[in-house]
Amino acid sequence: MNKAEKFDESLQELARFAKVISHPARLAILKYLADTKSCISGDISDYLPLSRTTVSQHLKELRDVGLIHGEIDGLKINYCLCSEEIERFLGMFENFFEPVSKAKIIC
Template identity: 75%
Template sequence: MNKKEIFDDELQELAQFAKAISHPARLAILKYLAETKSCISGDISQNIPLSRTTVSQHLRELKELGLIHGEIEGLKINYCICSSNIYRYLELFENFFEKVKEAAVDCEI
């Protein structure tokens, strides 16, 4: 049995989301796509200070989790933010931390 399996699906999803957004490069990619407010065609690495290969690896991570879509159009790939998945993960995150906040335990030393 995988130790992750002892945790419920929601906690596993939250952990995957947190892992995906835990790298500054992936946050920069999401921020860039959000700021453009459209799908991006072409080489995102021109706008992110990393090599094309590194950017591709981070794009793959974001795509696997469903935070972005990448559709091939001819020789180019169009990248878009998947807002519905982002909203779903944010709602899970907010619900989780709302319960944590409600605990109202103050650990002042």
């Protein structure tokens, strides 16, 4: 049923990025990490109104797409933003929206 693969790879990649940031919990995690620079997984689930399991899954999605990065520190895991990948995505995003934004139309 899924026809997503029929589109340009560049559109698919941007769509994947958009999907990852399309949940407020994941945006909240990014924001929290931007504030704290780095913190352990438990801090994040304490901070959010979600169970630890659910937060763990959201973290996994952010990890899978490369926006964050987790470093093992004994028992704990320190998460931090991955600036390089974030920059790459923002570049793609701007690249896409530049012509869209330029096509000034008055509705």
